[in-house]
Structure formats: C-alpha cells, structure tokens
Amino acid sequence: MTLVAEPPALAPEQRTTTAPALEPEVEAETKTKELVIVNWSGEFDRILPMLILSSAAGASGVGCKVFVTFWGLLPFVRDGKRLTGENWMQKMLALMQRPGIDHVKLSKMNFMGMGPWMIRSLMKKYHVASPRELLEAAQAMGVEFVPCQMTMDLLGIRREDLIEGMGEPAGAAAAIEMMTGANASLFI
Amino acid sequence: MTLVAEPPALAPEQRTTTAPALEPEVEAETKTKELVIVNWSGEFDRILPMLILSSAAGASGVGCKVFVTFWGLLPFVRDGKRLTGENWMQKMLALMQRPGIDHVKLSKMNFMGMGPWMIRSLMKKYHVASPRELLEAAQAMGVEFVPCQMTMDLLGIRREDLIEGMGEPAGAAAAIEMMTGANASLFI
Amino acid sequence: MTLVAEPPALAPEQRTTTAPALEPEVEAETKTKELVIVNWSGEFDRILPMLILSSAAGASGVGCKVFVTFWGLLPFVRDGKRLTGENWMQKMLALMQRPGIDHVKLSKMNFMGMGPWMIRSLMKKYHVASPRELLEAAQAMGVEFVPCQMTMDLLGIRREDLIEGMGEPAGAAAAIEMMTGANASLFI
Numbered sequence: 001m002t003l004v005a006e007p008p009a010l011a012p013e014q015r016t017t018t019a020p021a022l023e024p025e026v027e028a029e030t031k032t033k034e035l036v037i038v039n040w041s042g043e044f045d046r047i048l049p050m051l052i053l054s055s056a057a058g059a060s061g062v063g064c065k066v067f068v069t070f071w072g073l074l075p076f077v078r079d080g081k082r083l084t085g086e087n088w089m090q091k092m093l094a095l096m097q098r099p100g101i102d103h104v105k106l107s108k109m110n111f112m113g114m115g116p117w118m119i120r121s122l123m124k125k126y127h128v129a130s131p132r133e134l135l136e137a138a139q140a141m142g143v144e145f146v147p148c149q150m151t152m153d154l155l156g157i158r159r160e161d162l163i164e165g166m167g168e169p170a171g172a173a174a175a176i177e178m179m180t181g182a183n184a185s186l187f188i
Numbered sequence: 189m190t191l192v193a194e195p196p197a198l199a200p201e202q203r204t205t206t207a208p209a210l211e212p213e214v215e216a217e218t219k220t221k222e223l224v225i226v227n228w229s230g231e232f233d234r235i236l237p238m239l240i241l242s243s244a245a246g247a248s249g250v251g252c253k254v255f256v257t258f259w260g261l262l263p264f265v266r267d268g269k270r271l272t273g274e275n276w277m278q279k280m281l282a283l284m285q286r287p288g289i290d291h292v293k294l295s296k297m298n299f300m301g302m303g304p305w306m307i308r309s310l311m312k313k314y315h316v317a318s319p320r321e322l323l324e325a326a327q328a329m330g331v332e333f334v335p336c337q338m339t340m341d342l343l344g345i346r347r348e349d350l351i352e353g354m355g356e357p358a359g360a361a362a363a364i365e366m367m368t369g370a371n372a373s374l375f376i
Numbered sequence: 377m378t379l380v381a382e383p384p385a386l387a388p389e390q391r392t393t394t395a396p397a398l399e400p401e402v403e404a405e406t407k408t409k410e411l412v413i414v415n416w417s418g419e420f421d422r423i424l425p426m427l428i429l430s431s432a433a434g435a436s437g438v439g440c441k442v443f444v445t446f447w448g449l450l451p452f453v454r455d456g457k458r459l460t461g462e463n464w465m466q467k468m469l470a471l472m473q474r475p476g477i478d479h480v481k482l483s484k485m486n487f488m489g490m491g492p493w494m495i496r497s498l499m500k501k502y503h504v505a506s507p508r509e510l511l512e513a514a515q516a517m518g519v520e521f522v523p524c525q526m527t528m529d530l531l532g533i534r535r536e537d538l539i540e541g542m543g544e545p546a547g548a549a550a551a552i553e554m555m556t557g558a559n560a561s562l563f564i
Contacts, residue, residue, distance in 0.1 A: 045259070153502045184367035310466065
C-alpha cells in the first residue's frame with residue numbers, strides 16, 4: 001500500500017487504523033474485507049462519495065482499491081499541471097474538464113461554479129473534509145489509487161503528471177481481478 | 189414480477205415476506221442472499237431501476253438495503269414538504285431538484301417534463317407500477333431504505349421531513365459494512 | 377453462453393480462452409469467477425468501459441453477463457433499423473438517442489459529435505478496438521448480453537430488432553439472481 005508523502009491533516013495514529021486486521025492471527029479468523037471502486041467520473045458530486053466511501057473504508061479497516069479511469073483520472077492530475085498531449089485532440093479532451101482535484105464540477109446545475117462552492121461551504125460548516133483533504137486522508141489510510149493505463153495513453157497523461165502516491169498503472173484485466181477478488185465493487 | 193397496485197400503508201404481515209429464508213434450518217443450508225444499493229441519484233431514470241431492482245429483490249426473498257445519499261435523498265422527502273434549511277445555501281441546493289418521489293426528472297432530455305410523462309404513460313400502459321407504488325411495494329416487501337446522515341446535515345433535512353418507514357440514518361462506515369457483507373452491491 | 381453468429385475479427389483460438397478454468401479438476405479447486413454488469417446507459421463514455429471490462433473479463437477467463445436495460449438497450453438495436461414503436465411516445469423516446477452501436481454519444485460535451493469522434497480517433501491511434509469490434513470480441517469470448525424484457529416492452533423493441541447473438545430477454549428477478557450469484561457487480 002502506498003502512503004502519501006505529506007499527510008498534513010492526519011495524526012500518526014490514524015495511519016495504523018488498519019493494522020489490527022492485518023495481524024496473522026486475526027486474519028486467520030476473519031479475512032480483511034475489501035472494497036473496490038471504479039472511479040470513472042471526474043465530477044464533484046461523484047468524486048465526493050468516492051472519496052468519502054474509500055476513506056471510510058480505510059478508517060474501518062476495510063481494504064480499498066480505487067481503479068481510476070476515463071474522466072475520473074483528471075482530478076488526479078497534479079495541480080497547476082498543464083496537460084501536454086502529443087496532439088490537439090488530447091488537448092481538447094483534457095480541456096473538457098480542467099484537471100486537478102480543486103477544479104471538479106457538479107454533474108448538473110454547476111451554476112458557473114456556484115454549485116460546488118455552495119456544497120464546499122456547507123461541507124466546511126458541517127466539518128466535512130474537502131476533496132483534497134479526503135484524498136490525502138484516504139491515501140494516508142492505505143487506500144490505493146490505481147491509474148488506468150489505457151486512459152493515460154488516450155489522454156496523453158504521463159505518470160509524472162499525476163499526484164504523488166498513486167499505484168502502478170494497470171489495465172482492465174487487473175481491474176477485473178481486483179473486483180472479483182473483493183467483497184464489494186462499485187462503479188461511480 | 190407483479191407488483192401491488194396500491195399497498196396503502198405497510199401491512200404488518202407483508203413485512204415478513206422474507207421471513208421464511210431467515211429460519212435457522214433454512215439459513216443453515218442456504219444463507220439468504222443480500223443486495224445493497226447506494227442510491228446516489230435523484231433522477232427519474234435512475235430512481236426507476238433502483239426501485240425495480242430493490243422491489244424485485246424483496247419479492248425474490250433476497251434481502252435488500254438501499255443507502256440513500258446525496259441527490260438520491262430528495263425523492264424521499266415527504267410530499268408537499270418545503271425544505272426549510274437553516275440558510276439560503278441549503279435552500280438553493282434543495283431547489284436544484286424539487287423534492288418528492290413524484291417530481292423526479294430524467295437525466296437527459298427532460299423535454300420540460302414531457303420525457304418523464306411519456307415514460308410514465310408507457311409504464312401505465314404496460315402495467316409497470318409508478319415510482320410511488322414501487323417505493324411502497326419495496327418497503328412492504330422488507331427493503332430497508334437507510335438515509336445518509338451526512339447528506340441530511342448538508343441539505344438541512346430532518347428525519348420528520350422524510351417519508352415514513354425509512355431506517356435509522358447512518359454514515360459511510362455503516363454503508364461500507366452493508367456492502368462488504370452483501371452478495372452484490374450497486375452504485376446507481 | 378452465447379456465441380456470435382459472425383465474429384469477423386476474431387481468430388478461433390480466442391474462443392477457447394475461457395476453457396482451462398472450465399475443466400472439472402480446475403473448477404473443483406477454484407470456481408470460475410464471475411462478473412455481472414448492469415448496462416443502463418447508452419452513452420459512448422459508459423458503453424466503452426462496459427465493453428472494455430466485459431471483454432477483458434472474457435479474455436481473462438472470468439465469466440461475464442451483461443444485463444442490458446433502459447437507455448443501454450438502444451446501442452444493441454440492429455444497425456439501420458428504424459424503431460417502429462406502436463405509438464408516438466415510443467418513437468419519441470427512441471428518438472432521444474439514435475439506436476445502434478455506431479451512434480452512441482458522449483454524456484457531456486458531445487461537441488456536435490466531435491467528442492466521440494476525437495476519442496474514436498485516439499482509440500484508433502492507440503490501437504484500442506472500436507465499440508463495434510469490442511462488442512463482437514466480447515460476444516466471441518462468451519460474454520452474455522441479456523436484454524431487459526421490461527425495457528423492450530416500454531420502448532417497443534422486439535427481439536428481431538436487436539443485434540444477433542443476444543441472450544434470452546429476462547426480468548429484474550433474473551438480474552438479481554445473476555448479481556447475487558456473481559463475485560462482483562457493477563451498474564454502469
């Protein structure tokens with residue numbers, strides 16, 4: 001599992017949340033449960049439940065892998081990074097959605113950016129972590145984010161364009177193996 | 189699968205539909221299967237398969253829990269209830285989608301309400317129950333609808349604003365536990 | 377399992393990909409894994425992962441059934457076929473999305489057809505099969521596409537309107553049984 005380099009919002013003891021379930025004697029009795037999420041969407045209102053569910057899984061000692069594919073890869077592009085696809089098509093596709101976790105939009109009624117802002121404000125008021133904080137928390141709690149190789153090729157995204165701490169790029173066959181080996185799978 | 193035309197409220201005996209499969213001797217042989225649905229969307233064309241699948245599960249003796257979250261909570265708001273959020277943001281978010289099961293819209297080409305109307309007409313013609321009827325049938329057949337606490341907080345929805353017969357509000361960790369303990373899970 | 381009548385692009389040996397896992401002695405040790413996909417959407421960017429995941433499952437020896445429902449049925453309508461619903465409502469609903477696998481659109485920013493064209497061009501450049509090729513490959517590798525009977529009724533689609541090689545139409549109860557009997561399920 002990959003731990004993020006700088007998890008500012010997380011106390012060290014939170015990192016060990018999943019540890020008990022990994023001890024051999026415990027595992028012999030009850031195998032650690034596992035959740036796999038296919039993160040297909042790059043929109044705010046789908047990224048949010050993906051992050052909340054994956055970080056909740058991590059916090060509950062449930063193993064969690066997120067296969068990051070299609071539009072869903074764009075929020076994982078490094079902040080401030082301009083995508084430099086080899087051709088204009090890749091550039092146009094990337095333009096469809098500004099990359100980076102801070103630029104995700106609502107799937108409907110974006111209200112020129114006001115919809116996400118309202119939800120962000122409410123989240124702040126009710127002490128729900130921001131997408132960026134949730135992502136860092138999930139990584140710190142051992143959630144593995146696996147980028148889809150085919151999406152990287154199609155959109156001209158290289159490993160160094162992605163945020164730190166992501167897993168090795170993988171293909172559909174690996175995603176199938178993850179899902180069929182887990183206790184639950186979701187396509188978000 | 190034939191669904192009741194109008195099950196007025198919840199007749200107590202209907203709740204025990206799944207009971208036979210829960211008897212010890214039966215459970216020893218074949219444990220009752222379970223389906224968990226995360227009902228994220230509040231749109232007509234996603235609410236519909238959610239209701240059809242959950243009520244079909246109930247009718248087949250398959251246990252079914254629906255975790256009702258984000259936009260998906262709005263159709264479960266009591267009919268004719270005006271949401272009285274504490275602030276204008278909650279009100280605006282609620283306005284994005286008029287609450288109540290009778291006001292759900294198509295995700296695309298709503299045609300100013302004509303799309304859902306056409307589908308409703310076809311459903312009536314082909315004897316498919318309406319969303320409201322399907323919801324009542326699902327509840328009567330033991331499907332448990334669990335509202336997401338965080339969504340209730342964010343949108344300013346209180347328990348008394350929701351329709352009758354819903355389960356205790358729960359968080360993401362409970363949803364994870366439901367999903368990883370079930371035979372299948374869907375994010376709709 | 378259903379094999380397509382004319383799988384032009386597929387060499388015969390590809391059909392036997394799943395064979396090893398089906399041999400009795402192997403099955404005794406490790407039962408063939410199974411993935412079930414509910415194909416609800418008819419949009420290009422959801423049809424694509426559905427086809428990539430199902431064909432990857434087939435190629436990996438993982439059994440795969442796809443329950444084809446709602447908007448998701450339209451791409452499976454025979455090419456060049458005009459839907460002849462019994463009434464104008466069915467015709468209008470069918471018009472919402474031109475049927476056939478070659479006419480699927482992006483869920484957002486379709487750019488008057490340019491979005492799918494760009495992705496198709498990139499897919500060609502990076503040697504990713506087209507939706508049509510992926511569909512034929514998936515069928516040839518034993519992926520079973522099961523049309524939803526209720527959707528066929530609602531949209532006025534008859535069996536002869538669908539592409540060749542699809543399974544018997546089935547209802548929600550059958551879909552529930554598929555899902556709860558499989559190792560993983562996705563709603564795409």
